[in-house]
Amino acid sequence: MNVLYVCSAARxxxxxxxxxxxxxxxxxxxxxxxxxxxALRVGEKCSCGALLRECExxxxxxxxxxxxxxxxxxxxxxxxxxxxxxxxxxxxxxxxSFLAAVRLRKSWMAARDLVPTGARPLVPVPPAYRDALTNKxxxxxAVADAWDKDVVIxxxxxxxxxxxxxxxxxxxxRILLVTRDGRGVxxxxxxxxxxxxxxxxxxxxxxxxxxxxxxxxxxxxARMQLKYEDIxxxxxxxxxxxxxxxxxxxxxxxLRLDGVTRHMVNGNATRFAPNKGIALDERWRKDLQPAELxxxxxxxxxxxxxxxxx
Numbered sequence: 188m189n190v191l192y193v194c195s196a197a198r199x200x201x202x203x204x205x206x207x208x209x210x211x212x213x214x215x216x217x218x219x220x221x222x223x224x225x226a227l228r229v230g231e232k233c234s235c236g237a238l239l240r241e242c243e244x245x246x247x248x249x250x251x252x253x254x255x256x257x258x259x260x261x262x263x264x265x266x267x268x269x270x271x272x273x274x275x276x277x278x279x280x281x282x283x284s285f286l287a288a289v290r291l292r293k294s295w296m297a298a299r300d301l302v303p304t305g306a307r308p309l310v311p312v313p314p315a316y317r318d319a320l321t322n323k324x325x326x327x328x329a330v331a332d333a334w335d336k337d338v339v340i341x342x343x344x345x346x347x348x349x350x351x352x353x354x355x356x357x358x359x360x361r362i363l364l365v366t367r368d369g370r371g372v373x374x375x376x377x378x379x380x381x382x383x384x385x386x387x388x389x390x391x392x393x394x395x396x397x398x399x400x401x402x403x404x405x406x407x408x409a410r411m412q413l414k415y416e417d418i419x420x421x422x423x424x425x426x427x428x429x430x431x432x433x434x435x436x437x438x439x440x441x442l443r444l445d446g447v448t449r450h451m452v453n454g455n456a457t458r459f460a461p462n463k464g465i466a467l468d469e470r471w472r473k474d475l476q477p478a479e480l481x482x483x484x485x486x487x488x489x490x491x492x493x494x495x496x497x
Contacts, residue, residue, distance in 0.1 A: 188327065188328060188331040188336075188337065188338075188339065188359065189337065189338050189339075189359055189360075189361065189433060189434070190327050190338070190339050190340075190341065190352070190356075190359055190360045190361065191208065191214075191338060191339070191340045191341070191361050191362075191363055191432075191433050192341050192343070192348075192349040192352060192353075192360060192361070192362050192363070193205055193340060193341065193342040193343075193344065193363050193365060194344055194345070194346045194349050194362060194363065194364045194365070194397055194401075195342075195344055195364065195365035195366065195367070195393075195415075196344075196367075196372065196389060196390045196393035196394060197344075197372075197389060197390075197393075198367070198371075198372050198375045198376065198390075198455075199365055199366060199367035199372060199390075199415055200365050200367055200415030200418060200419070201342040201344055201365055201454070202218070202342060202451075202454040202455045202457045202458055203415070203418065203419070203457055203465065204342065204363070204365050204413075204415075204418060205217070205218060205340050205342040205451065205454065206444050206449060206451070206457065206458065206461065207418060207422065207425075207426065207429075207441055207444065207465065208338075208340050208426075208429060208433075208441065209340055209447070209449050209451075210438070210440050210441040210442075210443065210444060210446055210447055211338070211430070211435055211438050211440065211441055212438060212440060212447075213336060213337040213338060213435060214336060214337065214338040214339075214340060214433075214435065215330065215331075215334050215336040215338070215339055215340065215449070215450070216234075216340050216342075216449045216450070216451050216458075217330065217339060217340060217341045217342070217343075217450075217451060217452060218234065218342060218449075218451030218452040218453050218454045218458060219270070219341075219342055219343050219344065219452055219453035219454050220267070220323070220326060220341050220343055220452050220453075221267045221268050221269070221270035221343045221345065221348075222270050222272065222452055222453035223239075223262065223267060223326075223452050224262035224263045224265070224267065224280075225270070225272055225275075225276075225277045225280065225281075225453075226239050226452050226453060227239055227240050227259060227262045228262060228263075228277045228279075228280065229275050229276075229277050231275060231452075231453070232459075233245060233450050233451070233452070234449050234450060234451035234454075234458040234459060235448050235449065235450050236459075239452065240259050242450060244333070244334060244450045245450060247333035247334075248326070248329045248330055248333045248334075250333075251329035251332060251333055252265060252325060252326065252329050255322065255325050263280060265322055266315060266318045266319050266322055267319050267322055267323060267326070268316060268319040268320075268323065268343070268345055268348045269289045269292060269293075269315075269316075269319075270343070270345075271286065271289060288315075292313045292315065292316065295313055296312070296313075296316075296347050298310075299312070300347075300396070300399075300400060304403060304404065307404075312351060316348075316351070319348075320348070320351055320352060320355060323341075323348070323352065324352070324355075324356065324359075327339045327341070334450075337435070338433055338435060342454060346364075346393075346396060346397040346400055346401065347400065349362045349401075350362075350400055350401065350404045350405060353404075353405050353409060354404065357409065360409070361409055361410070361411070361432065361433055362401065362405055362409060362410045362411070363410075363411050363412075363413060363429070363432070364397060364398075364401060364410065364411070364412045364413070365413055365414075365415055365418075366394065366412065366413070366414050366415065366494045366495070367414070367415040367416070368414075368415075368416065368469075368471070368491065368494075368496045369387065369390050369391070369483065369487040369490065369491045369494075369496070370471040370475055370480065370483055370487075370491070370496075371468065371469060371470070371471045372386075372387075372390045373386045373387050373390070373471070373475070373479070373483045373487065374470060374471040374474060374475050374479075376389075377479065383479070383482050383483075384486075387482075387483060387486045387487045390487065390490075391486065391487055391490055394490055394493075394494060395490065398493070411428075411429070411432045413425060413428070413429070414494075414495065416467060416469070418465070419465055419466060419467035419468070420467045422441070422442055422465050423437075423442065426441045426442070442465070443464070444461035444462075444463070444464055444465060445461040445462045445464070449461075
């Protein structure tokens with residue numbers, strides 16, 4: 188079994204990429220697996236259309252995880268990396284005290300990012316994250332076994348988790364950083380009612396953290412950076428590059444998102460509409476007004492250039 192961990196800021200194409208690669212007969216899409224417990228508790232659907240707790244494919248995974256303490260009725264007992272929901276929220280779990288604990292762990296990890304590489308073992312991850320990393324590999328192994336797949340794709344997007352998984356399992360884990368032109372992300376978030384600063388801040392912060400972390404702690408042969416625009420405009424070429432990266436032969440089936448049934452957790456609504464296919468969204472080129480474009484360029488222009496956009 189091999190793992191491809193997909194990292195990206197929100198609205199940058201991680202769900203599409205997950206689905207695209209999951210169209211390979213020897214690979215499978217997990218979606219944002221860190222939300223598994225939440226999705227079970229609030230009654231969310233698997234991307235196949237069944238309730239996640241009733242999906243036969245996932246039930247086969249649950250049975251394999253029982254010996255590690257997993258239970259459908261108490262899914263948070265099987266610890267995974269922190270994931271904060273913004274739309275469908277399990278309010279009984281995502282309480283003020285939970286959010287305070289998440290902030291504390293994130294602050295610890297942010298300070299750890301500054302520690303010289305050689306000294307990182309002296310500053311361990313929090314115990315909750317240590318358990319989460321162990322359980323994440325158990326989840327991958329259970330999925331690969333239950334669904335008979337060689338490559339498991341996880342689009343949980345947390346770059347710190349990705350780095351820690353790689354460092355513990357360098358022969359198994361590969362990391363894909365998906366980027367998108369920040370102007371497209373900015374327009375998408377502005378169209379959802381967010382203010383200008385909020386629309387650029389998360390994108391800027393994510394890649395400002397991800398780029399140095401991956402460069403410092405993951406060797407070039409274990410990581411790959413790919414633009415959403417390249418995937419959407421030339422999926423065949425992008426697919427060939429991705430398959431070469433994860434040691435698979437490119438398959439024509441990947442070009443049709445509706446060619447297979449996936450069993451994804453969380454992610455955007457694209458996972459429920461594979462019939463829409465792969466299409467490039469660059470509406471920002473005509474819809475982003477000059478004043479908005481000027482604002483973005485002032486805040487996000489340097490990062491956009493660093494990611495290879497002009």
